[in-house]
């Protein structure tokens with residue numbers, strides 16, 4: 592895990608260009624549930640280049656983001672240059688020491704699975720004030736969009752990626768249900784609330800291959816296998832799907848308060 596989680600930093604500009612920001616409705620829901628204002632103190636874990644961070648900074652809050660990758664952090668700082676109260680620190684979250692003043696909100700977007708499971712929620716609770724909010728955003732690729740393309744692409748993965756399980760299909764979004772059992776117990780004042788936000792994005796073949804190169808599993812493939820996989824997917828999009836495909840995403844927004 593420690594090697595794979597470093598792959599995002601290998602091409603921070605590509606990550607910045609290709610990874611989508613979050614839907615406005617998700618940001619509005621997060622702000623309403625956590626009472627986000629200019630007076631809030633916010634901590635984000637694993638901000639990448641600021642896919643959620645920029646929207647979090649909009650109300651003018653004091654924001655600290657802790658990012659593992661120095662190149663990602665540099666691009667995030669560039670994206671946050673209009674927000675003087677937003678700062679990015681470079682560190683693994685597990686080794687970061689929070690300041691004495693606790694945070695009102697701790698956020699982690701599409702990054703919680705990269706943080707040590709033994710430490711991630713205790714470290715978040717240590718950084719939060721009693722009554723403060725923990726918000727976790729998860730991102731899933733679900734059935735929908737260009738379904739036929741994704742079924743055909745499975746054959747490219749079976750041929751080129753040794754980690755591919757045979758016959759895998761995209762999950763229906765109704766069956767997606769992220770649960771972190773630790774959050775149902777003190778110091779968390781459950782139950783965990785879950786909001787769901789689906790959206791679709793259309794990509795040209797070129798854009799889709801660029802997007803794939805922001806995923807750790809694709810970056811980690813041996814060069815020969817990766818080139819074979821990307822060529823197979825490009826051929827599918829260009830020859831059989833008119834040069835464009837649509838991917839459906841489901842974001843879950845899990846929120847829970849820290850008890851007293």
Ligand SMILES: C[S@@+](CC[C@H](N)C(=O)[O-])C[C@H]1O[C@@H](n2cnc3c(N)ncnc32)[C@H](O)[C@@H]1O
Nearest residue numbers: 596637638639642659660683684700701702705
């Ligand atoms: C999939 S990316 C998500 C980035 C961004 N939040 C987004 O929504 O696109 C995971 C991010 O977590 C960072 N990361 C991974 N492990 C980390 C750790 N232990 N501490 C801090 N950041 C970490 C990675 O460098 C990367 O920026």
